[in-house]
Amino acid sequence: MTALPPRRRGRPARTEAGAGPGARERILEAARAEFAARGYDKASIRGIAKAAGVDPALVHHYFGTKEQVFGAAIEVSFEPAMNVPDVLLAGTDEVGERLARTFFGIWENPATRAQLVAVLRSALTNDVAAAVFRGFVLRRLLERVAGELNVPDPKFRAELAASQMVGVAMLRYVVKVEPLATADIEDIIALVAPTLQRYLTEQ
Known part of the structure; x- marks a missing residue:
């Protein structure tokens, strides 16, 4: 019997890994769902891989560590x-209202809210997740x-x-403090916008 050649290290074989077109996107979508459902601490590379239908080695190949997968999910x-x-x-006039409307519009969208809630919850309970979240917010958002x-x-x-x-x-979508949790979003924007306007434009 001819001996099989030793398996090369690195990216797993396509047939056993579930690799192929869209594999990276499936992994990322599975990661978002896992972090949303289980939080950073309980989510695992193996669980993400299983949900995506790929080998765990392929998750490492595309994203690296769980911390890096979490960072990609945040992005x-x-x-x-x-x-x-x-x-x-667009100019400084009414920038506070435009910013509030843009930001809370993302949270009000059911398609993105669950992942955002999971990100905030994970950042509150895990130092690694908090560091990833803080780095993303500071580097990618606030500096811009x-x-x-x-x-x-x-x-x-x-x-x-x-x-x-x-x-x-945090209070509206994660902690769900009343009456903020069920207040009309237009009322919230109307009250928050002047504060944002003052922070961003007053000399």
Whole structure:
């Protein structure tokens, strides 16, 4: 009997790994669902791979560690928020309202809310998840916003605006404090927008 050649290390064979067109997207979608359902601590590379129908080695091949998979899932979940600098480029008049409407519009969308809630919950309960979330928000979101502000201490202003929006999101969608949890979103925007306007534009 002819001996089989030793298996090469690295990416698993296509037939056993479930690799092929769309494999990366399936893994990412499965990761978002796993983190949403189980949180960062209980989600695992093996569970994500099983949900995606691939070998765990393929998850590592595309994303690396669980921390890196979580980072990729955060990026996809917050992808609509990446257009926030466009809101600022439209001018400073009523920028607070435009920013609030954009941000809370993402949270009000049932298609993205579950993943965003999972991200915040994981960041509250796990130091690694918190570090990933903090790094993403600071590097990818706030620094881009700050770069468009013509005011003193733009990064600090952007962080204050983010703290206002994330705080409201935490109480409304995660902790579900009443009456905030069931308040009309237009009422929330009307009250939050002037504060954002002051943070981002007042000299």
